[in-house]
Amino acid sequence: MRKTNYVGRGLLLLVIAGVAGYGIGLGIDLLISNTLNFSGSVPSAFALLLAVTAFFFGLYGYRGITRGLTWQILGTVLGALFVTGVRALMGSSKIFGAFLFSEPAWVFGALVGVISFLFGVGVVDDWMKWARGIDTPEHHEDEPGWEKYFYVSLDHKVIGIQYTVTALVLIAVGGLFALIFRTELAASQLQFLTTTFRLFNQTGPQLYNTLMSLHGIIMIISILLGISGIMNYVVPMIIGAQDMAFPRLNAFAYWLAVPASVLMLMSLILGGFDTGWTGYPPLSSRAPLGMQMFFLGVFTAGWSSILGSLNVIATVVRMRAKGMSAMRLPIFVWASISTSIIALTATQLIGLSFQLVMFQRLFGMGFFDAAKGGNPVLFQHLFWFYSHPAVYVFVLPGLGVISELLPVFVRKPLFGYRWIAMSSLAIALVGFTVWAHHMFTSGMNEYLRVPFMYSTLLVAVPTGVKFFSWVATLWQGKIQTPTPMLFVLGAIIVFLLGGLTGPPNAAISLDLHLHDTYFIVGHFHDTIFGGFVFPFFAAIYYWYPKATGRRMSEFWGKVHFWMMTPSFLVLTLGMMRVGLLGMRRRIVDYDPALGLDFSHFVMTIAAFLIGLSVLIFFINFFRSLKHGEPATGNIWNSRSPEWQVPSPMPVHNYAVPFEVVGEPYDYGLPGSKYVEFASADKVSHSHS
Amino acid sequence: MTHTQEKSSMLGQGVFIFVYLAVLTGLEFFVAISFGSVPLLVVVALIKAAMVVYYYMHIYKLNLEQEGDEHSYEYKSGTNRLGLWLFLVSDSFVFGGLMVMRINLLGLTRPDLNQLLGLAVTSILLISSFFMNRGETLMHNGDRRGFLLNTAITFVLGLGFLLGVVLLEWRLAIHEGLTPDSGPAGAAFFMMTGMHAFHVFTGLILLAVIMANGRRGLYDEKNYPVEAAAVYWHFVDVVWIFFYPALYLIGTLA
Amino acid sequence: MRHFLIVGILVVVAAILTYVGLDSANLMPVAASAQAVPIDEMWNLELIFMSFFFALIVVPLAYSLIVFRRKKGDTSDAEHMEGNTKLEIAWTVLPLFIVIAFAYVGAVNLAETRRVDPDAIIVKVTGIQWSWKFEYPPYGVVSDELHLPVDKQVLLQMTSTDVIHSFWVPEFRVKQDLVPGRITELRITPTLEGDYKVRCAELCGTSHAFMEKPVVISSQGDFDEWMAEQVKLAEQAAATPGGRGQALVAANGCAACHSINGAQGIGPTWSGLFGHEVLLTDGTPVSADEAYIAESIKAPQAKTVAGFEGQLMPSYGFTDEQIADIVAYIKTLR
Numbered sequence A: 001m002r003k004t005n006y007v008g009r010g011l012l013l014l015v016i017a018g019v020a021g022y023g024i025g026l027g028i029d030l031l032i033s034n035t036l037n038f039s040g041s042v043p044s045a046f047a048l049l050l051a052v053t054a055f056f057f058g059l060y061g062y063r064g065i066t067r068g069l070t071w072q073i074l075g076t077v078l079g080a081l082f083v084t085g086v087r088a089l090m091g092s093s094k095i096f097g098a099f100l101f102s103e104p105a106w107v108f109g110a111l112v113g114v115i116s117f118l119f120g121v122g123v124v125d126d127w128m129k130w131a132r133g134i135d136t137p138e139h140h141e142d143e144p145g146w147e148k149y150f151y152v153s154l155d156h157k158v159i160g161i162q163y164t165v166t167a168l169v170l171i172a173v174g175g176l177f178a179l180i181f182r183t184e185l186a187a188s189q190l191q192f193l194t195t196t197f198r199l200f201n202q203t204g205p206q207l208y209n210t211l212m213s214l215h216g217i218i219m220i221i222s223i224l225l226g227i228s229g230i231m232n233y234v235v236p237m238i239i240g241a242q243d244m245a246f247p248r249l250n251a252f253a254y255w256l257a258v259p260a261s262v263l264m265l266m267s268l269i270l271g272g273f274d275t276g277w278t279g280y281p282p283l284s285s286r287a288p289l290g291m292q293m294f295f296l297g298v299f300t301a302g303w304s305s306i307l308g309s310l311n312v313i314a315t316v317v318r319m320r321a322k323g324m325s326a327m328r329l330p331i332f333v334w335a336s337i338s339t340s341i342i343a344l345t346a347t348q349l350i351g352l353s354f355q356l357v358m359f360q361r362l363f364g365m366g367f368f369d370a371a372k373g374g375n376p377v378l379f380q381h382l383f384w385f386y387s388h389p390a391v392y393v394f395v396l397p398g399l400g401v402i403s404e405l406l407p408v409f410v411r412k413p414l415f416g417y418r419w420i421a422m423s424s425l426a427i428a429l430v431g432f433t434v435w436a437h438h439m440f441t442s443g444m445n446e447y448l449r450v451p452f453m454y455s456t457l458l459v460a461v462p463t464g465v466k467f468f469s470w471v472a473t474l475w476q477g478k479i480q481t482p483t484p485m486l487f488v489l490g491a492i493i494v495f496l497l498g499g500l501t502g503p504p505n506a507a508i509s510l511d512l513h514l515h516d517t518y519f520i521v522g523h524f525h526d527t528i529f530g531g532f533v534f535p536f537f538a539a540i541y542y543w544y545p546k547a548t549g550r551r552m553s554e555f556w557g558k559v560h561f562w563m564m565t566p567s568f569l570v571l572t573l574g575m576m577r578v579g580l581l582g583m584r585r586r587i588v589d590y591d592p593a594l595g596l597d598f599s600h601f602v603m604t605i606a607a608f609l610i611g612l613s614v615l616i617f618f619i620n621f622f623r624s625l626k627h628g629e630p631a632t633g634n635i636w637n638s639r640s641p642e643w644q645v646p647s648p649m650p651v652h653n654y655a656v657p658f659e660v661v662g663e664p665y666d667y668g669l670p671g672s673k674y675v676e677f678a679s680a681d682k683v684s685h686s687h688s
Numbered sequence B: 001m002t003h004t005q006e007k008s009s010m011l012g013q014g015v016f017i018f019v020y021l022a023v024l025t026g027l028e029f030f031v032a033i034s035f036g037s038v039p040l041l042v043v044v045a046l047i048k049a050a051m052v053v054y055y056y057m058h059i060y061k062l063n064l065e066q067e068g069d070e071h072s073y074e075y076k077s078g079t080n081r082l083g084l085w086l087f088l089v090s091d092s093f094v095f096g097g098l099m100v101m102r103i104n105l106l107g108l109t110r111p112d113l114n115q116l117l118g119l120a121v122t123s124i125l126l127i128s129s130f131f132m133n134r135g136e137t138l139m140h141n142g143d144r145r146g147f148l149l150n151t152a153i154t155f156v157l158g159l160g161f162l163l164g165v166v167l168l169e170w171r172l173a174i175h176e177g178l179t180p181d182s183g184p185a186g187a188a189f190f191m192m193t194g195m196h197a198f199h200v201f202t203g204l205i206l207l208a209v210i211m212a213n214g215r216r217g218l219y220d221e222k223n224y225p226v227e228a229a230a231v232y233w234h235f236v237d238v239v240w241i242f243f244y245p246a247l248y249l250i251g252t253l254a
Numbered sequence C: 001m002r003h004f005l006i007v008g009i010l011v012v013v014a015a016i017l018t019y020v021g022l023d024s025a026n027l028m029p030v031a032a033s034a035q036a037v038p039i040d041e042m043w044n045l046e047l048i049f050m051s052f053f054f055a056l057i058v059v060p061l062a063y064s065l066i067v068f069r070r071k072k073g074d075t076s077d078a079e080h081m082e083g084n085t086k087l088e089i090a091w092t093v094l095p096l097f098i099v100i101a102f103a104y105v106g107a108v109n110l111a112e113t114r115r116v117d118p119d120a121i122i123v124k125v126t127g128i129q130w131s132w133k134f135e136y137p138p139y140g141v142v143s144d145e146l147h148l149p150v151d152k153q154v155l156l157q158m159t160s161t162d163v164i165h166s167f168w169v170p171e172f173r174v175k176q177d178l179v180p181g182r183i184t185e186l187r188i189t190p191t192l193e194g195d196y197k198v199r200c201a202e203l204c205g206t207s208h209a210f211m212e213k214p215v216v217i218s219s220q221g222d223f224d225e226w227m228a229e230q231v232k233l234a235e236q237a238a239a240t241p242g243g244r245g246q247a248l249v250a251a252n253g254c255a256a257c258h259s260i261n262g263a264q265g266i267g268p269t270w271s272g273l274f275g276h277e278v279l280l281t282d283g284t285p286v287s288a289d290e291a292y293i294a295e296s297i298k299a300p301q302a303k304t305v306a307g308f309e310g311q312l313m314p315s316y317g318f319t320d321e322q323i324a325d326i327v328a329y330i331k332t333l334r
């Protein structure tokens, strides 16, 4: 393969197309609204779409993701033009809207765009063939090298990495948004997001709301993709399957996430939205067009999550290695199952609640419109019925990673395996019964609040079991602390802080003070970082060698950890403090009289340090691909099957299947084995 | 029992179940117009749903032990079956959510709809389920022509239901002033029937696909796709088993 | 055994230190209402639990890290220890009892904050993007400030004309959303005279951050004085159209967007607006006469002034007389 600088070529095209797109946009805008609006939305929209597409074109040529994005753009424009045409024919008064197209046109166009993407990128090709009665091979072989990550691959390991990298990119984007609005918050009064400031048809305060809301949802989507990444990569490998149960569905679920991310960025440009990630009506039924893009984006990402979890459950139920009984499953699999049960079912409700608001906006259906006999609080019930269980979707896999890695680095069995396994299920199931603890002040039925306080506090019990068992696992072990273990320990402490600040919110009377303050913001950044971000980094440092055959720099890993953890604690403990003292959530500016300027300044510094540490991680991540120290063996000296074969993992995982002959975590039990690989001749028939 | 007996008994079973369902639907309607007891309506709906889920969607097949290793067609079909059911579980949460929305917004009142038309489309969908079950059983028994015939009938009936709801029922409702933006009743009605109609539509596409491929004899021995389409079709029917009383029968006129 | 003893002691010490530290960091604003008392008690109880369980997990963890660190060159595994069912049951059941007891206390505590005083003053509260409107029924006074006598329970009957807002005075602790289409209630008994601020706690759009208005708690005497003053002003204002307009403007919080001193705002300023040319988004100039201003109030989206694209002003459903009054008031702002 001849050496050309693909990235360079991509970036060059990115700039050119960006400028060109901006120009085209300006032109069209001028034609329609005969004003030359440089900070307007249309030019930026064109610039963004063309630039991204051009980048991948330069990187990769016109195939895979490039084709998908191109089709998405065309689909969007054609769909929008179609609706516009129909409206014109029907002699509707408003053919065009503030953002070139009218709102219905944009919504329909965006929908067509998503579908076009899926066809363009080619995830549905095989299904289309099947529908026409044409059979296709079970697997498609990928080309070697990096190209395969940019087109539809059916290999669960490739898809896992696609998920993970996408999640990292989204964390970077969402994080950058956070850094931007943290800068505005560094001091009271409006610094740069002023009322005279204009960008994407938004004033400073509006842009703050948009960035804050997008920060929330983009980060949440990045979590969903991140956990899918780990589950996709790890689960089939550790249960001895060749792939997921439904490889095509698996690819489909991943590729849904890409147009979803594009929609999220579109929402920033098309007027933004000022509702936070919770999108409560009536506010969301009045918000700018960006709202609809946000709804569609979440809707698409939600389906990605639903189909992904469906796949995980089916895979675990049907494709386990011989002898892998329920109580001999790797603990991470238990976590994945619990998470998937929630994602499979509850996610539909956020989709529905957003769909109802979309229709309220498009067709005036008054579900949540008090003036039309609707009920605004109903939305909150539907929304939180997903969005509370969702928070356990975020953390359960992370907690699974903690339980999975601890024994390896403590050289001691996982203490109370069954209890930890069951506690994951318990958290998932109890998690379904607590949603209204987000609505204590919403004006819902006064007396219903108390039972929700009970159920909410109940979750503390199984979570506690995990903590105590982890401590007992560490107790009298032989503890090593390479980078993955550092992040595991960080995760335990940070998640403990987050968890312990949960019950105060659950105590109704106290929540009347805490609700919608930075105390809550602190609470969930702790839970999310402890339950997802730290374990996610741990998992990446831990399984990176399995995927690449090289390990990430230990030194820069430790720098990352020791830079991120303290500044993160400063950030969130600071959040809780200012929250208690009267700092409301989701405000672009705060009353100087509160005397919180200094705290906020410190928090902003901390935020930038976290950002820097993540940047270091990114550099380490990409640099180690080429320059990382080779690590093909069982470098962590783990009992788990994937480490019994050389890294990087071969395409169809194990050349010979293995059989489970012992307990997963019997470290320190002489002569014990977890898995035993069948000798080649015994299996030649069953292996294809 | 011998193989032939079993085959015919499967068909016979289909008939019996259909009769039960038809009677229950009649009862439902009668209860509603005479003394509209909500608990009774709920019970009837649950019984109907249970029968469809067990006999027509044969949920029990989920815990059949597939013989053959994990590369055999049987085993793979078993996996697909699990996948489909998981999908249906997920999907039923959408309809559950719509039901919650309806109960919260309308309580024990209902929109003023054309009762006869409602009963008509409901019966049509029910009958279509009967033929779907017949078609599937026949394909299972290797009778391709019978399969095609019955599936075709199912398709026609399904189309009839779709048009009946979208063209007739919606038209009438709008004519009566029950528009999507008229208030909670209109919103709930159009949202619920709309979402259901969308599922019927996708079901029709699946039926078209299995008919086309069935004609080419693709399913003569490997016939899981037929089962899948059938199960999905019955699921759409089950949803309507709950939506019909929820929209037409329960409570007093708004 | 030795290990357990040391850790046990350390846990207790750490727990106490954490608690004392948190307690002396005075994390709560001053308590200025009767409702704040039980809530602060609850908070204190939480602090105790948090400190204890934090120590209970972190101390053994840190201890293990130091004491059970793997020695250099040691490649052996640790002693094999599967688990201990008795322990697991213990640390399942104990927290279970704790949380149940805790929830019970929480319920009692909640009841405390909802004590009803039959002869509480009633104030009608309306949330508007982005201002507050307080009506004092017995006096027929409408103001955008909340004035209350100390040590008397007030019953706030709240609603919203547009989106969800939330009534929160940090010093009073309690918080309640204002939901369009329904009336929510909140009972507060101010116990400390002083000037506070009601801060809207539910994201309600562009100027959510600035939806703050003064709350003044004073002695009964001062309160009556202020009230009398307000009644007088209201009467004077009612005499002239401009005065009535000014009252409407104040009560509906128009100033949240429209300055009357030429300052930049969410909406165009009113100072020197009347009778002058304004440029619309499509570039056409119009002169701001009665008709134009009236239209802009009735149908805000009909004509948009250049530079204010995407700013959606709600239409307030004023009567024509009211609009005439407001126009008359704007006229006075030369």
Ligand code: HEA
Pocket: A278, A391, A392, A394, A395, A437, A438, A456, A457, A459, A460, A461, A463, A464, A465, A467, A496, A498, A499, A500, A501, A502, A503, A505, A506, A507, A511, A514, A515, A516, A520, A523, A524, A527, A528, A531, C049, C053, C057, C095, C096, C098, C099
């Ligand atoms: C990401 C994951 C995550 C997790 C795991 C949790 C865990 C918990 N959360 Fe959190 N929460 C969020 C994410 C999360 N939360 C988010 C994102 C929001 C804000 C949403 C928004 O408005 O934007 C939120 C908001 C939120 C609220 C609403 C606050 C408000 O808006 O007014 C409440 C109220 O009850 C709450 C409670 C809890 C509780 C009780 C737990 C429990 O599960 C915690 C259990 C753990 C422990 C208790 C610690 C370990 C246990 C022991 C050591 C045993 C002994 C302990 C005891 C006996 C107490 N959370």
Ligand code: HEA
Pocket: A171, A172, A173, A174, A175, A176, A178, A179, A182, A212, A213, A215, A216, A217, A219, A220, A223, A275, A276, A277, A278, A521, A525, A528, A533, A571, A584, A585, A586, A587, A588, A607, A610, A611, A612, A614, A615, A618
């Ligand atoms: C995964 C979840 C997640 C994560 C990781 C974060 C991370 C951060 N969050 Fe986030 N936050 C949320 C989820 C998350 N947040 C949610 C759900 C909300 C609620 C939103 C709502 O109210 O609706 C919220 C709200 C929220 C607020 C409240 C806003 C408000 O109410 O007005 C604040 C304020 O400080 C904040 C700050 C931060 C900061 C400083 C970080 C820092 O950790 C960020 C650190 C920076 C990075 C991680 C970026 C690093 C990357 C680079 C520097 C560039 C590198 C680029 C390349 C390599 C291409 N967040």
Ligand code: CUA
Pocket: C127, C129, C130, C164, C165, C166, C200, C201, C202, C203, C204, C205, C208, C209, C211
């Ligand atoms: Cu009103 Cu925020």
Ligand SMILES: [Cu+2]
Pocket: A387, A388, A391, A435, A437, A438
């Ligand atoms: Cu929650």
